[in-house]
Amino acid sequence: MKSLRKLLFPFALLYGAVTWIRNQFYNSGILSSRSYDLPVICVGNLNTGGTGKSPMIEYLLKLVSPKYRTAALSRGYKRSTRGFKLLRGNESAAEAGDEPLQFKRNFGNALVAVDADRRNGIAELLKQEPEVILLDDAFQHRKVKAGLNILLTSYGDLYTEDFMLPAGNLREPTVGAERADIIVVTKCPLKLTSEEQERIWHKLRLRNYQKLFFTGISYDENPRNADGEADWEELSTEGFCLVTGIANPKPLLEHLKGKDFNYTHRKFPDHHNFTERELNELKEENLILTTEKDYVRLKDELPPDKLFYLPIKVTFIKGKEEFDKNILDYIKEKEV
Known part of the structure; x- marks a missing residue:
């Protein structure tokens, strides 16, 4: 190196x-x-x-x-769309970018938009009177x-x-x-x-x-899924696959280190767009634990009863x- x-x-x-x-x-x-x-x-x-x-x-x-009245403006990294887009919250991560969509899901009352041109994005947001x-x-x-x-x-x-x-x-x-x-x-x-x-x-x-x-x-005390807060017992009893597509998964791995869990880890690059083959492989897993950012990308692709995420906070x-x-x-x- x-x-x-x-x-x-x-x-x-x-x-x-x-x-x-x-x-x-x-x-x-x-x-x-x-x-x-x-x-x-x-x-x-x-x-x-x-x-x-x-x-x-x-x-x-x-x-x-x-x-x-607060607005958050992001680039929307790796999204398939271009230009300014004001999010409603029902977009896919591919359309909006994973992080902006996560902001909108967690703060529905906020204005969340994406635009690589920040000056243009602000000009468009000002029409919404933030x-x-x-x-x-x-x-x-x-x-x-x-x-x-x-x-x-x-x-x-x-x-x-x-x-x-x-x-x-x-x-x-x-x-x-x-x-x-x-x-x-x-x-x-x-x-x-x-x-x-x-x-x-x-x-x-x-x-x-x-x-x-x-x-x-x-990290939150318990993981969550589409039905709300879940229990570690379900994941720890059956074993799970940890899926991370973030820049640095080390803090999450350190957090799980102190728990007696049986799991495997599949690490992907930051903002990874999962291929059809990768998704099919993940569907074969028993249970999946992932980050909230990855959950936004995977929630529409995998069965909701087997997909969990662990929220984090500053x-x-x-x-x-x-x-x-x-x-x-x-x-x-x-x-x-």
């Missing part, structure tokens, strides 16, 4: 130079970014995938949507200037310890983190010590205006109240 990185390093330097110049054009005003009168909150990362953007968007939807817009995975979309930028970085893969693509997983040089107002280290151990938090704080080299938070992943190590206050204060300031 190290030798391959060395071979790709010149290409990483070139890619990094191109993205740095692009950012400089936006910073200097040569390329224009559009800002908006209503609150626009961007959730993104510097690394490609696996930082927990979807759970954070759902956390924000849960926080904001009961108080404000009070707050959440941008999913839009940190590199400089044509839109969000009022509040939340940058995520995974505990096991800090952006300061990564390389530019294709030698590593960085989409842009680490100096891009300076655009963030809030930085969240995700997927931390829930018992992360204060000493470890301080060590990471020094590694990330935050600016004075930036705030740092640490979160982990918590858990703050500390500072939840401060984080919530930061979000709500920003929204109130934009109302004035």
Whole structure:
């Protein structure tokens, strides 16, 4: 792996130079970014995938949507449709993208839309008169200037310890983190010590205006299926197949590690579109446990009585109240 990185390093330097110049054009005003009168909150990362953007968007939807007419705008990665699409909730994952469809299923009162062109997506959403817009995975979309930028970085893969693509997983040089107002280290151990938090704080080299938070992943006590909450006993007694099509299934595997379960694991790439052959093979399984994102893709393809998922949520190590206050204060300031 190290030798391959060395071979790709010149290409990483070139890619990094191109993205740095692009950012400089936006910073200097040569390329224009559009800002908006209503609150626009961007959730993104510097690394490609696996930082927990979807759970954070759902956390924000849960926080904001009961108080404000809230819209979430995503790209709709790997969807079969193009352009702007406002979701009703009855679309397939192929039409809408798995994560946006999950948002709409869990927050039916929110406006959820997909559009690769974030500026066009916002223009279309404004016709629905939202009070707050959440941008999913839009940190590199400089044509839109969000009022509040939340940058995520995974505990096991800090952006300061990564390389530019294709030698590593960085989409842009680490100096891009300076655009963030809030930085969240995700997927931390829930018992992360204060000493470890301080060590990471020094590694990330935050600016004075930036705030740092640490979160982990918590799983619901029991799995769910189409009929509602299920019981682990059914899965553990009969045995099951764990199916994951996410960037990093390690936290889920660690969670299951402490339980005495008999299961096999079929791992697929992130946002995987299951082939007919793969679906037929899965239909032969006795019971299937998957992630909520994968459940959205599989629920219309597999028998509902054998398909289960385990919901996850963001858990703050500390500072939840401060984080919530930061979000709500920003929204109130934009109302004035």
